[in-house]
Amino acid sequence: MRKLERGSGEPLWKQLQEDLVRRLRSGEFDDAFPGELALVEEYEVSRHTVRQALGQLRTDGLIVAERGRQPRVATAPEIRQPMGALYSLFSSVEESGLPQHSVVRALDLRADGVVAARLNLEGSIPLLYLERLRYAGDEPLALDRVWLPASLAEPLLDADFTHTSLYNELAERTGINLDHGREDIRAMNPNPAERALLHCPADAAVFSIIRQGTAQNRPVEWRHTVVRGDRFALSAEYSANAGYRLTPATTALAQAW
Amino acid sequence: MRKLERGSGEPLWKQLQEDLVRRLRSGEFDDAFPGELALVEEYEVSRHTVRQALGQLRTDGLIVAERGRQPRVATAPEIRQPMGALYSLFSSVEESGLPQHSVVRALDLRADGVVAARLNLEGSIPLLYLERLRYAGDEPLALDRVWLPASLAEPLLDADFTHTSLYNELAERTGINLDHGREDIRAMNPNPAERALLHCPADAAVFSIIRQGTAQNRPVEWRHTVVRGDRFALSAEYSANAGYRLTPATTALAQAW
DNA sequence: CCGTCAGAAATGTACGTACATTCACGGTAG
């Protein structure tokens, strides 16, 4: 039986909400979240007040509730398709109607001290390396190189990556879903090897996208993708309400303005 | 007196909320938003139901309510510093500690049918044209060209843009704040004139950023900025909670990974 | 003419009740 200060200026539902957040963060509710009626008894407030507090927690995404069952602590809502420039890239190709496929140029285990360091791993740890040339239509669009810790990604060694996405395979074969990532996007000119592979026109530049992805605070991927600048543009919208959002939809494949 | 379908599967408060959104978008409430009691009468539901619908609208930021006064339609919360790649660019320079300044290469009124069309204006309408070369430290960083409708932006003709931002001047002199924008970001090689102006190394590419900005659905700016790719990188983070966000903070000025 | 103050009006908080809807569990029949 817990006490809330009545008539202290702070609304009861707010006090209740804050106390629940505190207990939630302490891990007290990891097994089961108390039901509304239990909270009514515990805090000696009306169900209305409890619901007001829970409603706040729900819109904040901390708990989920459904009819007939007790509220539960929200599991970190895994990102199905990691967002960002790369997602924007491939979904925009899809919307354009051009057929996509990949040519797998390498899929093996190897050690790479430099990349391992980027993943915050020891240099000698084996990594799964996947290199693909991605086509949109008959022309190459991007060169994609990914390193993942072999300890996590080994089940992917015999996967067929010519048509499926890395994240799909990763989720299906290992249950890992990325929940956080970071991208650095640069404009540069490709080196001769990349230019040849991508069939880049002589005067075309490229996007160089470095992505680090993590799942539950563990590094999962380090990725370097080189995208032809003459066939792709990043498109973004921002507004006071929605903030800054990449819009994979529009104007993605190259055309004059 | 409006009717809601009772027992139709859809909750009353949701029907009410949707109807209010519809009426709100139609501009019916631009003068005054009805109070809770008025809605109770109009829709013949309890105040509780009305509050549930309004609560949703409030968390969505469509209306604001305070004690003792009627709810009001939320004024579009103006963006002080328009977000996006350009904001990321200049704030990251600031954080790096490098001094910034601009060389104004042009500031005049002119007509340009092509740009006017991009602003959804007639070709003969005069535009204010501002062209600046932006420095970070002693080296050029970006070439920035902006067109604004002269009808709105004429008070800016005698402004000094060597150190102040366009948006600051625009807000101070005309009261206009952008509330929506759209960017297209491309990787390309600069033309010879741009390369010379920017002191671009021979093998460096550039970001070409096209931005269209609007305030209250009226086109306000059309902007073309060319940023040296060897001195700038876009940095973004995404997470399940926060979505995709540009992070002007880190690693913005060029350095090896 | 202007400042002050009381009252009206509106929203915020908090209580209560009733019923609908859905889910989980356990018992029963096959």
Place this chain on the structure above:
DNA sequence: CTACCGTGAATGTACGTACATTTCTGACGG
């Protein structure tokens, strides 16, 4: 042992009441 169904429990919806708190307005007085 399994499949089905009914009961109980939980949340969702919707009604009602009361009072607190804040804001606005209009009347009154200086």
